[in-house]
Amino acid sequence: MRGQQEEHAGVRIAHQRKLAGLTQRGLAARLPYSYSLLRQVEEGRKNASPDLVSAVARVLRIDVTVLTGQPYVTELQQDRLAALIRPIREALDLYDLHDVNDLHDVNDLADAHELRGASGQGERAGILPAAELAARADDLCRMVRATQLSKAAHALPPFIAEATAAAHQERTTARWQTLGSAYRTAHDIATKLGFYDLATIALDRLGWAAERASDPLLAAVRQYMRALSYFREGEHTIGLRLIEAGHRVLSGAGGADSAAPEARDTLVVRGQLHLGASVIAARAHDNDAVETHLREAASYAGRTGEAGRVHWLSFGPANVAVHEVSAQVELRRYGKALEKSRGVRLPHGWPMSRRAHFYVDRARAEMETGHCDAALESVVTARKLAPEQTRYHPGARETINGLVAQRRRTPDSLDNMAAWLCL
Structure with a gap:
């Protein structure tokens, strides 16, 4: 395995802690975690959970x-994916250029990045x-949920x-909604590949398009x-305020009130x-x-049934069950998360992206409860379902790191998985 000791999050935490002039005890005193746990994480003997990572980042202001x-x-x-990010960034910058309506910018962009064939332009x-x-916007959403990230990014x-050209030329709700869908896809690709700065830009563009479409759902x-981006950073209060803002947008358009x-x-x-x-x-x-939010979500799911095509949210009873597992993992109730995961039944045709995410969550619960073989099997399943997404999922990477740390002698399959993730 390449660079096992250099790559895990604990090593990065130790490096950033030292740059900030803090001892392990000094940093631990500012965290809702023990000195013992922090020491084990830095040494690679414990998994760096997402909540610990976000807490350290907040304290160190990084x-x-x-x-x-x-x-x-x-x-x-x-994987030849790095070169796909710049064209997406450039395309997002076209949003307020009214003179793209002759499509010269479309063709120039396709030529510059050899994307004509993939995009169906020409x-x-x-x-x-x-x-x-x-x-076509729906096709792109479908590609992302099928985890065909390279194809969608091309x-x-x-x-x-x-x-963009169509929206500026006709300025109808439908055109702005389509552009908003494209920005949503840009956000999803950027997030899955770890380019969070680009994902933020895409969300800004999505808000811009939604305003012009006068579409409260969008x-x-x-x-x-936006709330989930703050969740990733550990800014809980801001994230929940954004959720409430979403409800107010719906109410203001003739919703609950x-x-x-x-x-x-x-x-x-x-x-x-x-x-x-x-x-x-x-x-x-x-x-x-x-419990309150899960209960409310379950109530809505009982009225909607499985609704995978509404803004590609995959909402329904299955998603409520999957989120209950995720919530128990975040609460560090790993035994309960594992118990809940065993009762989850994913609908036929459910997006591969959501399936793979569920198996990554389950793997973490299995690892934390000492079910190492099952945890490895869950990550392998996630890889089979969504190889690109799993390869770039920090949870999958840290789970494999944690499994390696828990075993002095690892089976070949675990070694191979760690090598594939370049850990």
Whole structure:
């Protein structure tokens, strides 16, 4: 295995701690964790959990990615994914250029990055009909949820440019919604590959498009995604405030405070907001709030059923069950998380991205309860379902690190998995 001692988050924590002039005891005194645990994490004998990493980052006033090592540039270069980020960044910068409506910018962007074939551009002239362009935006969302990240990242930049041109030319709700969907895909790709600065830009663009579309659902989905970005950084209070802002957007558009019953799509978004709040509250160790939000989400799921196509949120009873497992993991109730995970039944056709994420969560619970063989099997399952996503998932990487640390002699399959993750 390459660089096992250099790569795990504990080594990065120790390095940043020393740069800040703190001893292990000095840092531990500022954390809701013990000195013993911090010492074991730095030495690689304990797993660096996401909540510990975010807490250290807050204390040291650095970005979480400094401690997780994201983006994993070496692996991205090996997989030929690193070169796909700049075209996405450039496409996002086209948002306010009104003179792209002749599509020269679309074709130039495709030529510059050899994306014509992947995007379906080429000799096409003019603007695609709204329904056709919206269908292509849905195709990109589908690719991401099937974890075809490379394929989606290739196709996205010229599509953003074309959707930008169409929106500025016609300025209809449908056109702005399609552009917003493209920005959502940019956010999802950037997040999965660890480019959180780019994901933030994409969310800003999504808010800009949602405002022009006068679409409260799109605006509420953006608040949900913003909340999760603060969840990753451990800013629980801000994350929960953004969730509440999402609910207010829906209420202001004739939602919960209106005499008319809410539409199914609105119920789906509300339910997903509660799911986001449940994991944020869990990381804040507020069990009462976790139970409240999960109960609300379950109530909405009972009314909507499985609703995977509403803004591609995969909301429904299955997602409530999966989030309950995630919440128990965040609460560090690993035994209960494992118990809950055994009762989860994922629907046929559920997105591979969500399936893989569930197995990563389950692997962490299994590792923390000493079920090392089962934990490795869960990460292997996640890899089979979503290889690109799992390779760049910090939770998967730290779980493998934790398994390696727990065993003096590791089986070949664990060695191979660690080597594949470049740990």
